[in-house]
Amino acid sequence: MRVIEIEGGAGPADGLRLAERPDPVAGPGEIRIRVRAAGVNRPDLLQRIGSYPPPPGASDILGLEVAGEVDQIGDGTTRWKLGDRVCALLAGGGYAGQAVVDARHALPVPDALDFVQAAALPETVFTVFANVFEAGGLQPGETLLLHGATSGIGVTAIQMAGALGALVIATSRTAAKAAAALDLGADVSLNAAKGDLAQGIASAGGADVILDMVGAAYAELNLNALRAGGRWVVIGTQSGNLAQVDLLRLMLKQAVLTGSTLRRRSADEKARLAAEIERVVWPWVASGKLRPPIDATFPLEQAALAHLRLEAGDHVGKIVLTI
Ligand SMILES: NC(=O)c1ccc[n+]([C@@H]2O[C@H](COP(=O)([O-])OP(=O)(O)OC[C@H]3O[C@@H](n4cnc5c(N)ncnc54)[C@H](OP(=O)(O)O)[C@@H]3O)[C@@H](O)[C@H]2O)c1
Numbered sequence: 001m002r003v004i005e006i007e008g009g010a011g012p013a014d015g016l017r018l019a020e021r022p023d024p025v026a027g028p029g030e031i032r033i034r035v036r037a038a039g040v041n042r043p044d045l046l047q048r049i050g051s052y053p054p055p056p057g058a059s060d061i062l063g064l065e066v067a068g069e070v071d072q073i074g075d076g077t078t079r080w081k082l083g084d085r086v087c088a089l090l091a092g093g094g095y096a097g098q099a100v101v102d103a104r105h106a107l108p109v110p111d112a113l114d115f116v117q118a119a120a121l122p123e124t125v126f127t128v129f130a131n132v133f134e135a136g137g138l139q140p141g142e143t144l145l146l147h148g149a150t151s152g153i154g155v156t157a158i159q160m161a162g163a164l165g166a167l168v169i170a171t172s173r174t175a176a177k178a179a180a181a182l183d184l185g186a187d188v189s190l191n192a193a194k195g196d197l198a199q200g201i202a203s204a205g206g207a208d209v210i211l212d213m214v215g216a217a218y219a220e221l222n223l224n225a226l227r228a229g230g231r232w233v234v235i236g237t238q239s240g241n242l243a244q245v246d247l248l249r250l251m252l253k254q255a256v257l258t259g260s261t262l263r264r265r266s267a268d269e270k271a272r273l274a275a276e277i278e279r280v281v282w283p284w285v286a287s288g289k290l291r292p293p294i295d296a297t298f299p300l301e302q303a304a305l306a307h308l309r310l311e312a313g314d315h316v317g318k319i320v321l322t323i
Contacts, residue, residue: 001097002323003061004303006048012307015048016062018300024093024100025072031080031103032072037119037297038094039065040306040319041152042236043263048307054092055264062303063094064263066101067109067118068323077103085109087118089126089270091263095303097323104271107278110286120292120318121285124156126270127235127262128211129277132157133164135258136209136231140165145207145225147171147214149181149189150316153235155292157211158184163284169204171197180316184293201225209233212259216240226255234259293317 001023009015026032044062046052054060067087070080080086080103088106093099109118132138144161148154149170161168162185170186172178178191190200198221201207206227212218215237222232223245230253250257265273284290295315298306300323310319 002300003097004063004095004300006060006062010049012048012304012311016304016307021061021096023098026074026077026100028075029077029103030074030100031070031077031086031106032074033066033068033086033088033099033101033106034071035066035094035097035099035323036068036115037066038063038096038300038321038323039119039121039123039152040303040310040321041065041123042310045307045311058091058263059093061093061096063092063096063099063321064090065119065122066090066094066099067115068099070106071098074103079103080106085115085118087122089122089262089274095300095321097300102267102271105267105274107274107282110282112286112288113291116294116297116320116322117291119320120152120294121156121290123262124153124292124318125160125277125281125290126273127153128157128160129281130262130265130273131233131235131260132161132209132211133280134276135260136211136233138164138166138209141167142208143167143169143205143227145169145171145201145210145222146186147210147212147218148236148238149186150177150184151213152292152318153211153213154181155184155317156290158186159290159292160281160284163281163289169201169207171201177316197221198224206230211235214239216243219243219245223249223253223255226253229254231256231258235261295319297322299323
């Protein structure tokens with residue numbers, strides 16, 4: 001099969017190359033997917049430059065999510081049949097013609113979606129579900145504060161929170177992205193380059209849950225934004241890992257500060273999440289409430305261009321490779 005391998009250079013053009021590898025084989029409890037589309041995520045960029053190594057046992061090939069048809073079924077797997085259209089969360093191996101995955105980590109592709117749309121879902125839906133819905137415990141009528149609102153994660157979070165019946169305060173750093181976040185369903189959209197985020201968030205009443213992919217630079221902003229009993233969930237530290245947090249204020253707000261990574265969760269835990277997502281979120285996908293925008297697609301052999309686009313940061317929504 002054709003794959004994209006990491007060559008060792010730091011830049012996309014010298015860091016990624018097309019290669020041939022033997023077809024993988026589905027083991028017990030696994031399926032093999034004939035990959036038609038693979039989502040590109042910021043963690044892929046981090047892995048390419050060596051700062052986000054795959055967990056033990058995971059493929060060294062990039063790619064955390066795919067969509068395609070089941071083309072091989074391992075022993076003991078009863079749910080899927082050959083030809084089924086599925087999308088799946090992977091611990092790696094998505095930038096390839098075929099991907100082997102735990103059969104429990106795959107979800108059916110609703111009829112209304114093509115493979116590009118379906119490949120854009122798993123990584124962001126699992127992340128938002130685990131962090132906003134479970135760790136953050138967002139409830140209908142509550143308010144979610146979301147930074148990086150037009151990121152792959154952000155566009156999914158806006159739509160999932162809206163489908164739940166929660167309000168969304170979105171922040172981003174350009175006027176165009178702030179407008180896009182409103183179009184996607186955010187109730188309030190703030191442009192950090194234009195005005196005072198703290199004041200805008202306060203005017204909107206603060207947040208019950210914060211999905212934080214920024215880290216250090218927004219720590220004080222986030223603490224101020226939290227309502228009493230609020231939940232601040234860190235999923236990324238793009239502005240730095242080390243933050244000063246006034247713990248007394250955290251206590252007085254009866255607030256929770258937590259965080260997680262999806263990729264390192266156990267196979268059983270991902271299977272549990274998949275089942276919950278199929279129950280809670282998949283009806284929103286089928287009905288069209290959840291349809292994250294696709295910013296761009298690139299053929300597999302142009303994975304370097306896909307990384308360049310994501311790195312440039314001008315995208316709104318998801319970038320997907322077609323295979
Ligand atoms: N913990 C987990 O399980 C998990 C899983 C998946 C992803 N993630 C993390 O989630 C984040 C989003 O991933 P993605 O694939 O959706 O990435 P993406 O589409 O590239 O989006 C990154 C976003 O981060 C914002 N951003 C970056 N630096 C910032 C800063 N200093 N201040 C404010 N905003 C900043 C950008 O905002 P602007 O648009 O305003 O430039 C952009 O919207 C990444 O940090 C990724 O590592 C975590």
